[in-house]
Amino acid sequence: MRTNSDLILLDAGNTHLKVAHVLNGEIFDIDRITFGDKPVLENYFQAVKHIPKALTSVLSKEQTFTILSIAENCKVLDRDSTLPITLDYSTPETLGFDRICNASALSVISETKNTVSIDIGTCIKFDFVQSKTYKGGSISPGIRLRYKSLNDYTANLPLLTDLNSTELIGESTTSSIHSGVINGIQAEISGMIQRYEQEFKDLTFFVTGGDAQYFDFVGKNNIFANENLTLKGLYEIYQLNAQ
Numbered sequence: 001m002r003t004n005s006d007l008i009l010l011d012a013g014n015t016h017l018k019v020a021h022v023l024n025g026e027i028f029d030i031d032r033i034t035f036g037d038k039p040v041l042e043n044y045f046q047a048v049k050h051i052p053k054a055l056t057s058v059l060s061k062e063q064t065f066t067i068l069s070i071a072e073n074c075k076v077l078d079r080d081s082t083l084p085i086t087l088d089y090s091t092p093e094t095l096g097f098d099r100i101c102n103a104s105a106l107s108v109i110s111e112t113k114n115t116v117s118i119d120i121g122t123c124i125k126f127d128f129v130q131s132k133t134y135k136g137g138s139i140s141p142g143i144r145l146r147y148k149s150l151n152d153y154t155a156n157l158p159l160l161t162d163l164n165s166t167e168l169i170g171e172s173t174t175s176s177i178h179s180g181v182i183n184g185i186q187a188e189i190s191g192m193i194q195r196y197e198q199e200f201k202d203l204t205f206f207v208t209g210g211d212a213q214y215f216d217f218v219g220k221n222n223i224f225a226n227e228n229l230t231l232k233g234l235y236e237i238y239q240l241n242a243q
Contacts, residue, residue, distance in 0.1 A: 005029075005051050007238065009231050010074070012057035012067060013098070014122045019044070020231050021051075027228050027235065035063070045071045054238040056097045056230075075238070082240040084108065086133045099127050101233030103134040106206060108236050109226070113202040117229060118189060118217070120209035126192060130200075140188065143211050146181045163214055186215050193217065 005021035012018075021029040033040055053074040057064040068074055078097050079087075085107045089095055102117040106129045119125040120142065127137040141149065143163060151159035160177055168183060170176030197203060204222050207215075208229035217223050226232070 005048070007235070008048055008051050008053045009234050009238075010053055010055040010057075010067070010071065011098070011101075011230055011234060012055065012059050012064065014058060017041070017067065018231070020228070022235060025235075027231055030228065030231070035066075041067075042070050049073065054234055056101060056234050058096055058098055075241070077234065077237050077241060081237055084132070084236050084240060085129065088133050088135050096125075098230055099125055099137070100134070101230045101237065102206075102208065103127050103129045103233065104236050105226075105229045105233035107132045109206070109232065110204050112204040112222075114200040114204070116193075116196055116203070116205045118193075118205060118207045118209075118212075119230070120185075120189075120207070120212040120215065124185065124189065124209075126196075128196075138192070143181060143185065143214070146185075147177070150177060150181075163211070182214060189215065189217060193223070 005023050007022040009020045009022060009027070010017060016032045016034050019031050019033060020027050033044060049072045051073065053071055055067065055071070055074050055076050056078070057067070057076070064076070068076070079092060079095060079100055083100065084104050087095065087100070098119070102119055106115040106117055110129070113131055115129045117125070117127045119127070122142050122145065124140045124142050125137060128135045147160045150157045157177065158174065160174060162178070166175065166178035166182045168179060170179040193205060204224070206224050206226045206229055207217055208226050212225065212227070
């Protein structure tokens with residue numbers, strides 16, 4: 001781990017803390033730390049205690065406070081921070097800051113009037129930005145939530161965790177679940193992309209998220225992969241609130 005950073009970005013998601021260093025505006029040294037491994041967290045923050053940090057969190061107040069208690073020199077950014085976008089959303093107080101970060105990144109990197117981020121993680125989130133104005137989007141369950149719901153709400157279906165690629169036709173109960181979940185998500189996202197394309201011109205998509213690797217959407221000219229989209233947006237917001 002290098003420590004010649006001018007900033008550390010902290011993205012506290014539902015399953016892990018994503019950390020990244022920024023030097024001269026470039027993001028590097030990206031890593032993930034599980035919340036249950038407190039000694040690793042403490043050792044990490046001890047090594048970088050003098051470097052400024054920017055934190056976004058979708059965790060509870062108690063969980064976020066745990067991070068802040070061991071992360072010195074840390075600025076929390078949330079929906080009340082100065083943003084590079086306008087929020088045209090009927091319930092901004094309920095809008096996850098990870099979605100705001102994605103939208104903020106779109107407002108900087110997109111060269112088209114209309115842009116959509118597709119964040120594939122715990123949930124699958126579409127977020128639509130039009131001329132630097134956040135208009136809204138959609139949320140549906142991600143891979144693990146679908147596996148869990150099949151196990152929770154049936155008597156005999158197993159809880160699966162393996163995320164390998166799958167065939168169209170499952171030849172066992174396990175492979176049938178994989179097919180339904182993975183191929184179902186692929187079809188869902190492809191269908192959503194098609195609907196956006198039917199409704200909007202001058203349109204670009206950016207795909208991100210920890211589970212984006214299990215799907216293939218980047219074959220078209222207007223769809224791009226950007227695994228650091230949330231971090232990019234967090235950095236843009238930090239720059240507006242650094243003082």
